Amino acid sequence: MSQFDNVTVMTKANVYFDGHCVSHAIILADGTRKTLGVILPSTLTFTTQAAEIMEITAGHCRVLLAGSDTWTDYRDGSSFDVPANSSFEIETLETLDYICHFA
Amino acid sequence: MSQFDNVTVMTKANVYFDGHCVSHAIILADGTRKTLGVILPSTLTFTTQAAEIMEITAGHCRVLLAGSDTWTDYRDGSSFDVPANSSFEIETLETLDYICHFA
Incomplete structure (x- = not known):
């Protein structure tokens, strides 16, 4: 999936871990919320x-x-x-682009 | 402008300056292209x-x-x-969210 069409995008990013993770939230036409983000090596x-x-x-x-x-x-x-109310460790070896889908 | 509606958003980010600048490109319904980004202190x-x-x-x-x-x-x-074919120095004191509009 290289792009999402017909979405609402929030102009302000979510910045976590001193900027090692930066994401923008989108809302699809059906109301589904996702985030598009980057994680730097960390x-x-x-x-x-x-x-x-x-x-x-x-x-x-x-x-x-x-x-x-x-x-x-x-x-x-x-x-x-990843289950709800859980956690994960992530070692990023090469800068990641990700799409976070909420179940 | 806290959000843009009815846009196409690219899932992969643009990462510059070792991650000090991260942006996502959007395309409005009329074809106008903008980027939504973050600049970390730098x-x-x-x-x-x-x-x-x-x-x-x-x-x-x-x-x-x-x-x-x-x-x-x-x-x-x-x-x-900023004019075309030019440059600017930017000292970011507190993490920036920006919208880049192309003239």
């Missing part, structure tokens, strides 16, 4: 409220989900699911 | 091809346009014009 821990699907559209990372002892690699074209 | 030199209007929607910066000897402060709600 190792960060994200927490979730809603369940989410992180779709990686560029770059390379390794992810450790809470409760798992296995790091998994993700690159352009792959995605991973 | 001093950077941007060059322009097309003329642009930089609208600051959050944060605080000082700007020195090419050929000028006067730094000017910009904050939420202000904007500055």
